[in-house]
Amino acid sequence: xxxxxxxxxxxxxxxxxxxxxxxxxxxxxxxxxxxxxxxxxxxxxxxxxxxxxxxxxxxxxxxxxxxxxxxxxxxxxxxxxxxxxxxxxxxxxxxxxxxxxxxxxxxxxxxxxxxxxxxxxxxxxxxxxxxxxxxxxxxxxxxxxxxxxxxxxxxxxxxxxx
Amino acid sequence: xxxxxxxxxxxxxxxxxxxxxxxxxxxxxxxxxxxxxxxxxxxxxxxxxxxxxxxxxxxxxxxxxxxxxxxxxxxxxxxxxxxxxxxxxxxxxxxxxxxxxxxxxxxxxxxxxxxxxxxxxxxxxxxxxxxxxxxxxxxxxxxxxxxxxxxxxxxxxxxxxxxxxxxxxxxxxxxxxxxxxxxxxxxxxxxxxxxxxxxxxxxxxxxxxxxxxxxxxxxxxxxxxxxxxxxxxxxxxxxxxxxxxxxxxxxxxxxxxxxxxxxxxxxxxxxxxxxxxxxxxxxxxxxxxxxxxxxxxxxxxxxxxxxxxxxxxxxxxxxxxxxxxxxxxxxxxxxxxxxxxxxxxxxxxxxxxxxxxxxxxxxxxxxxxxxxxxxxxxxxxxxxxxxxxxxxxxxxxxxxxxxxxxxxxxxxxxxxxxxxxxxxxxxxxxxxxxxxxxxxxxxxxxxxxxxxxxxxxxxxxxxxxxxxxxxxxxxxxxxxxxxxxxxxxxxxxxxxxxxxxxxxxxxxxxxxxxxxxxxxxxxxxxxxxxxxxxxxxxxxxxxxxxxxxxxxxxxxxxxxxxxxxxxxxxxxxxxxxxxxxxxxxxxxxxxxxxxxxxxxxxxxxxxxxxxxxxxxxxxxxxxxxxxxxxxxxxxxxxxxxxxxxxxxxxxxxxxx
Numbered sequence: 001x002x003x004x005x006x007x008x009x010x011x012x013x014x015x016x017x018x019x020x021x022x023x024x025x026x027x028x029x030x031x032x033x034x035x036x037x038x039x040x041x042x043x044x045x046x047x048x049x050x051x052x053x054x055x056x057x058x059x060x061x062x063x064x065x066x067x068x069x070x071x072x073x074x075x076x077x078x079x080x081x082x083x084x085x086x087x088x089x090x091x092x093x094x095x096x097x098x099x100x101x102x103x104x105x106x107x108x109x110x111x112x113x114x115x116x117x118x119x120x121x122x123x124x125x126x127x128x129x130x131x132x133x134x135x136x137x138x139x140x141x142x143x144x145x146x147x148x149x150x151x152x153x154x155x156x157x158x159x160x161x162x
Numbered sequence: 163x164x165x166x167x168x169x170x171x172x173x174x175x176x177x178x179x180x181x182x183x184x185x186x187x188x189x190x191x192x193x194x195x196x197x198x199x200x201x202x203x204x205x206x207x208x209x210x211x212x213x214x215x216x217x218x219x220x221x222x223x224x225x226x227x228x229x230x231x232x233x234x235x236x237x238x239x240x241x242x243x244x245x246x247x248x249x250x251x252x253x254x255x256x257x258x259x260x261x262x263x264x265x266x267x268x269x270x271x272x273x274x275x276x277x278x279x280x281x282x283x284x285x286x287x288x289x290x291x292x293x294x295x296x297x298x299x300x301x302x303x304x305x306x307x308x309x310x311x312x313x314x315x316x317x318x319x320x321x322x323x324x325x326x327x328x329x330x331x332x333x334x335x336x337x338x339x340x341x342x343x344x345x346x347x348x349x350x351x352x353x354x355x356x357x358x359x360x361x362x363x364x365x366x367x368x369x370x371x372x373x374x375x376x377x378x379x380x381x382x383x384x385x386x387x388x389x390x391x392x393x394x395x396x397x398x399x400x401x402x403x404x405x406x407x408x409x410x411x412x413x414x415x416x417x418x419x420x421x422x423x424x425x426x427x428x429x430x431x432x433x434x435x436x437x438x439x440x441x442x443x444x445x446x447x448x449x450x451x452x453x454x455x456x457x458x459x460x461x462x463x464x465x466x467x468x469x470x471x472x473x474x475x476x477x478x479x480x481x482x483x484x485x486x487x488x489x490x491x492x493x494x495x496x497x498x499x500x501x502x503x504x505x506x507x508x509x510x511x512x513x514x515x516x517x518x519x520x521x522x523x524x525x526x527x528x529x530x531x532x533x534x535x536x537x538x539x540x541x542x543x544x545x546x547x548x549x550x551x552x553x554x555x556x557x558x559x560x561x562x563x564x565x566x567x568x569x570x571x572x573x574x575x576x577x578x579x580x581x582x583x584x585x586x587x588x589x590x591x592x593x594x595x596x597x598x599x600x601x602x603x604x605x606x607x608x609x610x611x612x613x614x615x616x617x618x619x620x621x622x623x624x625x626x627x628x629x630x631x632x633x634x635x636x637x638x639x640x641x642x643x644x645x646x647x648x649x650x651x652x653x654x655x656x657x658x659x660x661x662x663x664x665x666x667x668x669x670x671x672x673x674x675x676x677x678x679x680x681x682x683x684x685x686x687x688x689x690x691x692x693x694x695x696x697x698x699x700x701x702x703x704x705x706x707x708x709x710x711x712x713x714x715x716x717x718x719x720x721x722x723x724x725x726x727x728x729x730x731x732x733x734x735x736x737x738x739x740x741x742x743x744x745x746x747x748x749x750x751x752x753x754x755x756x757x758x759x760x761x762x763x764x765x766x767x768x769x770x771x772x773x774x775x776x777x778x779x780x781x782x783x784x785x786x787x788x789x790x791x792x793x794x795x796x797x798x799x800x801x802x803x804x805x806x807x808x809x810x811x812x813x814x815x816x817x818x
Binding site for chain 2: 077078079081082083085086087089090091092093096123124125126127128129131132133151152153154157159160161162
């Protein structure tokens with residue numbers, strides 16, 4: 001654990017909340033259940049474009065309850081936004097992680113033991129061990145990502161269809 | 163081929179000014195043709211004099227009232243004659259003639275007393291006589307060198323910059339390193355005081371150096387400190403020749419103050435050497451035939467291109483090769499190598515294609531190793547690159563060693579026609595249907611990648627901070643019917659322009675800084691805008707806030723010179739790359755990963771870039787945080803730019 005609560009340097013005023021942030025956390029648990037059916041291999045890693053070590057299994061884990069608002073605070077404070085964008089859209093620096101985040105077991109595994117080859121600028125995703133991000137905080141982060149609503153489809157955006 | 167007759171004497175010593183002016187205007191145009199003509203030459207037409215800006219206001223002089231209403235040339239003539247009467251033909255006037263004999267149209271500089279002789283000659287001779295040597299005043303040498311850097315990539319020829327001895331060159335040296343690493347010609351000059359007895363005080367001693375160019379010798383192709391005017395002329399032509407022979411690069415001449423300020427000995431200026439037609443090195447037939455055999459025989463050939471298209475001709479030649487082979491082209495974005503919406507442009511499918519590649523052709527690759535890292539070890543690699551011809555050891559911008567099967571040390575652009583001919587000869591009729599099929603598959607793949615990019619661009623479309631996809635598409639929407647030229651590297655915008663815009667002209671993209679030294683884009687975009695202005699093109703740049711704060715004074719130069727440029731600040735309020743790097747090391751050490759903003763973010767307070775622009779006479783708008791406000795702001799700024807002036811808008815946007 002960090003000795004003090006993570007400092008939110010980038011204030012919510014300067015990085016306004018994404019629309020749709022009020023979605024329920026319970027949705028995440030439902031998603032995990034639907035996708036994993038319980039015990040999960042790190043199949044979710046495939047969703048983020050990483051090689052999957054065979055035989056690595058994660059104990060069955062339900063999606064813990066988390067607080068989306070705290071999660072957004074953390075998301076900015078611990079730097080997730082730097083590579084994945086402030087709403088998980090992804091960029092050249094990191095893949096899309098919201099909406100519809102990968103199942104929680106895969107999510108927490110990826111945070112603790114990042115997979116995937118170095119990408120942009122040969123920067124590899126940093127590890128977020130328990131010393132800097134507790135399981136409860138990870139749950140908050142996950143709740144934030146799960147709360148992010150969908151963007152308008154490209155087909156409905158005139159600037160993307162000219 | 164145009165020929166140039168070397169002048170035997172200084173023009174003013176031989177003919178009347180009026181007569182010279184008429185002849186020089188014609189001669190200047192011919193010179194440019196000679197300098198740029200030939201196989202590897204830039205086809206960009208260059209107007210003789212029009213783009214050299216008129217001085218907006220002549221410096222105050224004692225008899226200013228008498229000058230009012232007089233044409234600039236007459237004013238200049240009178241001043242010139244007065245100087246001449248006082249001390250004969252100044253050496254630096256001759257230097258101006260040598261410089262413009264090279265087809266150089268501008269010199270950018272911050273004033274410095276070690277080149278005051280040249281400075282005076284520029285303003286009282288070069289600016290007022292044809293072909294004009296235009297002056298671009300700057301407030302930092304990093305800007306003046308970067309202006310040359312950006313200008314050369316669009317104009318296809320060097321601009322000159324002058325720097326003060328020691329401190330001026332020290333300010334400019336990082337920008338020279340960028341140009342060196344980007345293989346761009348810059349014709350740099352630096353003042354020099356060899357005679358210690360002429361150093362009148364402590365400042366002159368502090369600014370004196372025995373061997374000034376040594377500072378940048380590791381990253382310039384050539385330097386010299388000529389001891390006479392004829393030596394200067396020889397060195398200038400030699401420097402130009404080196405700068406414009408692939409691999410291009412910056413050159414530097416140190417100009418002794420005495421040489422600048424003393425009259426030409428005997429009143430007769432030395433001859434200026436002929437400027438040769440520069441023919442870039444071209445691949446040998448047998449080697450090209452072998453490469454063609456490998457490419458045609460490959461099941462999964464891939465073409466990688468980085469700084470391949472030096473000129474518009476290079477772009478057309480790479481299209482011919484790719485189409486002959488129906489092979490995918492993966493663009494490393496060092497230049498505008500390949501049309502962004504060409505069906506064979508497979509940059510978006512690079513990893514997939516490389517993972518199956520059996521033969522990879524790398525054209526002027528900077529980092530062939532990482533660009534082809536996804537390929538199997540069994541894949542054959544062929545390098546065609548002029549960088550093998552000239553390199554230095556200390557600075558390591560030659561990147562990681564790449565094991566290749568064939569290395570052809572030539573200019574790739576000049577070699578493409580030979581290679582393409584060899585490919586066409588090697589294709590048997592029985593192979594044609596397979597090639598067509600491959601082309602059709604790649605075309606579908608290009609379309610799929612485009613659709614995937616559209617889907618990705620929609621993510622967070624209405625977010626604040628504004629996504630880089632939204633930023634790029636709002637900008638494109640406003641410029642897509644213009645003759646636009648995007649002059650920034652686009653990696654910080656996640657390559658959205660390449661992924662979604664349509665571009666097929668060489669001038670529409672010119673790559674990045676070379677060595678990624680911050681402070682590049684402000685000056686480089688100005689230089690590019692100067693080159694584009696004469697061609698009626700609209701210059702736009704998307705630049706980071708951190709980059710801007712290294713060289714913000716470019717705004718004053720833009721306003722002062724009335725250079726039309728739309729500068730969009732991609733304001734992520736950080737040295738964002740460094741935030742990520744610190745995050746990596748903090749991740750390894752597992753302590754305080756929430757503190758990586760310290761020393762990396764640009765906040766508390768935020769910088770108001772619109773006000774910064776306004777303070778220097780540039781239209782500034784922002785900070786724009788509402789994505790729906792972006793389009794109208796771009797429109798307002800473009801109206802300013804189309805009037806011939808610079809404009810800046812500050813967009814608070816995502817990191818990448």
